[in-house]
Amino acid sequence: MVQGLTQQETIGASASRRTPRLRWLGPYLLLLPAFAFIAVFVFWPVIYSVYLSLQDWRLGFGSSRFVGVRNYVRLFSAPDFLNALRVTVGYTLVTSCGSIVLGLALALAIQHVRRLGSAWQALFFLPVASTMAAMAVVFRFMFDTHIGVINAVLTRIGLDRVDWLNGDLTAFAAVVVVGIWSSAGYAMVLFLAGLTTIPENLHEAAALDGASSWQQLRFITLPLLTPTTIFVVVILTLRSLESFDNVKVLTDGGPLGATQVLSHLLYIEGFRYFNTGYASALATVFFVMLLVVAIVQMRAERWVHYE
Amino acid sequence: MAQRPRRTFVAGMVVMVAVLLSTVHAQTVISFARLSSQAHNAYLEPLIAAFEAANPDVVIENVESAGDGYEGLAQTALLGLAAGTPPDLVQVGFTLLPTLVASGGPMALDPFMEASGFDKSSLMPGMLELGQLGGSNYIMPIGVSTPVMYYNLDLFRAAGLDPESPPTTWDEAREAAQALVDAGYQGILWGWSITGNWLFQTMLESAGGRMGMDTDAGHVATFNDEAGEQVLSYLQGLAQDGLMPVTEATVQTFASGQLGMLVDSSFQRVNTPRQVNAEVRLAPVPIPAGGETRLPAGGNGVMMFSRDPAKQEAAWRFLEFLAGPEAGRIVAENTGYTPGNAALLETLAQENASDPDYVLVLQQVANVVPWHAWPSNNGTRISQVIKDMQLEVLLGRATPSEALERAAAETNQLLAE
Numbered sequence: 226m227v228q229g230l231t232q233q234e235t236i237g238a239s240a241s242r243r244t245p246r247l248r249w250l251g252p253y254l255l256l257l258p259a260f261a262f263i264a265v266f267v268f269w270p271v272i273y274s275v276y277l278s279l280q281d282w283r284l285g286f287g288s289s290r291f292v293g294v295r296n297y298v299r300l301f302s303a304p305d306f307l308n309a310l311r312v313t314v315g316y317t318l319v320t321s322c323g324s325i326v327l328g329l330a331l332a333l334a335i336q337h338v339r340r341l342g343s344a345w346q347a348l349f350f351l352p353v354a355s356t357m358a359a360m361a362v363v364f365r366f367m368f369d370t371h372i373g374v375i376n377a378v379l380t381r382i383g384l385d386r387v388d389w390l391n392g393d394l395t396a397f398a399a400v401v402v403v404g405i406w407s408s409a410g411y412a413m414v415l416f417l418a419g420l421t422t423i424p425e426n427l428h429e430a431a432a433l434d435g436a437s438s439w440q441q442l443r444f445i446t447l448p449l450l451t452p453t454t455i456f457v458v459v460i461l462t463l464r465s466l467e468s469f470d471n472v473k474v475l476t477d478g479g480p481l482g483a484t485q486v487l488s489h490l491l492y493i494e495g496f497r498y499f500n501t502g503y504a505s506a507l508a509t510v511f512f513v514m515l516l517v518v519a520i521v522q523m524r525a526e527r528w529v530h531y532e
Numbered sequence: 533m534a535q536r537p538r539r540t541f542v543a544g545m546v547v548m549v550a551v552l553l554s555t556v557h558a559q560t561v562i563s564f565a566r567l568s569s570q571a572h573n574a575y576l577e578p579l580i581a582a583f584e585a586a587n588p589d590v591v592i593e594n595v596e597s598a599g600d601g602y603e604g605l606a607q608t609a610l611l612g613l614a615a616g617t618p619p620d621l622v623q624v625g626f627t628l629l630p631t632l633v634a635s636g637g638p639m640a641l642d643p644f645m646e647a648s649g650f651d652k653s654s655l656m657p658g659m660l661e662l663g664q665l666g667g668s669n670y671i672m673p674i675g676v677s678t679p680v681m682y683y684n685l686d687l688f689r690a691a692g693l694d695p696e697s698p699p700t701t702w703d704e705a706r707e708a709a710q711a712l713v714d715a716g717y718q719g720i721l722w723g724w725s726i727t728g729n730w731l732f733q734t735m736l737e738s739a740g741g742r743m744g745m746d747t748d749a750g751h752v753a754t755f756n757d758e759a760g761e762q763v764l765s766y767l768q769g770l771a772q773d774g775l776m777p778v779t780e781a782t783v784q785t786f787a788s789g790q791l792g793m794l795v796d797s798s799f800q801r802v803n804t805p806r807q808v809n810a811e812v813r814l815a816p817v818p819i820p821a822g823g824e825t826r827l828p829a830g831g832n833g834v835m836m837f838s839r840d841p842a843k844q845e846a847a848w849r850f851l852e853f854l855a856g857p858e859a860g861r862i863v864a865e866n867t868g869y870t871p872g873n874a875a876l877l878e879t880l881a882q883e884n885a886s887d888p889d890y891v892l893v894l895q896q897v898a899n900v901v902p903w904h905a906w907p908s909n910n911g912t913r914i915s916q917v918i919k920d921m922q923l924e925v926l927l928g929r930a931t932p933s934e935a936l937e938r939a940a941a942e943t944n945q946l947l948a949e
Contacts, residue, residue, distance in 0.1 A: 283610075283634075283635070283909060284607075284610040284611065284613075284614055284635075285609065285610030285611065285612075285613035285614050285618075285635045285637060286610075286613075286634070286635045286636065287635070287636045365781075366781075366784070369779065369781060369784075369785075370777065370778075370779060371718060371777050371779065371785055371788065371790065371791075372781070372784060372785060372788040372790075388778070391778055391927055479923070480923060480927065481920055481923060481924060481927075481929070496598070496599060496603075496607050497603055497912055498910070498912055498913050499606075499607075499610060499631065499909075499912075
């Protein structure tokens, strides 16, 4: 070892002989740009948001006042926050489950399509690649009670018009449908990638033993797809929790709060009512919620067998 | 000999560069956060072009709005203030005046008015009041819009109604809506959702009520009275009997060509009739029998946020231009806004005597009352409370008195905060 080091130093010539005391700095210097970027654009906003949540401050105003945890106390006693919490949990559960089931079904179907498989893939992936806000505008007019195409079809086949965006349940359903429509393609692509890792010979052996398609799905495909499934669950849960644009454009949180998700309430408090301190408290609570969900799901990944 | 042309050329270049540099230095760039949808570009772009042509030393730079409508513009101003770089000029809706002034950002315009000898009487009486708070002027109005009723003449004829005599009272409007529905069309849509409280104030005040608060009783909202109940009962009746579609997409619903009457902003005077594949005309907003026409002034103006004296000077020149007849004509010809310039209004009325829609919009300014701006940091939230109250009633989820009571209690609490 000693000899090796000496040799290296000899090869390294005079420059390296001058710097050994600072050599430890090298890796940190290399890390610095990335760390500085993350610190400025991720950690600092989080810390600043927590600081703002302890202030009574309105956007753009010259003065602010320290109010301690008053914003948090107000938050947890506000009916609109508790309503948004309930709606967010419901929306996330239904949208992520729906997207996963539909994504898996599409992946399984496309896997069995001999021809035009990639064309179908591209078709179902299109909603993921399109701008949600623009698509939501189209959906808003499709769901319109009087000028929407959905009701036009319903009345054409002899059914009654549905007042989609004015009923609590139907408006919620509309937002969920658009959420699933935009995410299922994403789940599908991930599941398709996962399906290619399952060895074909397992299915062949099972078929020889007389296993039906359902049994093959139940006992081979689904268990071996678990790592992908966990990953998809994590990604889609976080994606659904953060949903904003479909709610903003389609219902603006209405009717009367029936589709008011936390991210939209946060926007309204911060940028419509300009209560920056209160909105920051809401953002902090939302951040903690997302963090807890992410940690729980990361723990869940440890239980999965990858081989 | 060859030296001379070269020397001349070099000297020429130096002079050119010097001239260019001096022009660049002489130009003041002022940033302007404004609405930029198609309907608003229709008057703002020619306004800016005309101003720049008359003031070659000023360049007006467009600032993208952070969100929709007037709230988006207020957001842009407040975000700019928070970052220390507000736009020099911001287009604002009149109801956001208290919120923006409370931020400490906008400049009072009075010192500029005095210094330039601005003639306040050149504007229609009441125009400047829309942008006044605490005795100071903050907004130079571009134009006001008033509520107006658009009606589809083709549908009127098809329903056997007389297109020459549109309904003038609530009861007549209801009867006309019934006739339209009986003929297979939609009846009347009162644009209840426009900023939450604009048409509610129109209806309330025409029924004898007042939007505002009773300061003697300790900041208590006054809309919770008999007139308020009359308005909500009327709207609930229309919705429950299928005579009024409950939607926020007012213009789009009317543009579908299936809706007989739409009560909306006169701002759309030029645009809306073009969007409908039928003959459309304007009529005054129906009022209750024995009521009076009181029209809250919608519309907008421009506020100054510049702190730099050079920019303030250029910005003030633009604001002064907005009050003049040239700007007023651009606004009046491209929108349904009524400009503030008093002399121009008379000229326009004479020039357009053959266009009854135009004349109506110009005449309505006589009945304008201030659009109530809640004197509180919670103004926008109160507008939402009033909007929700109307939706509750329209969807039949509460009786008019229940909804009024709840909304008034919530408003009083927000006023007290």
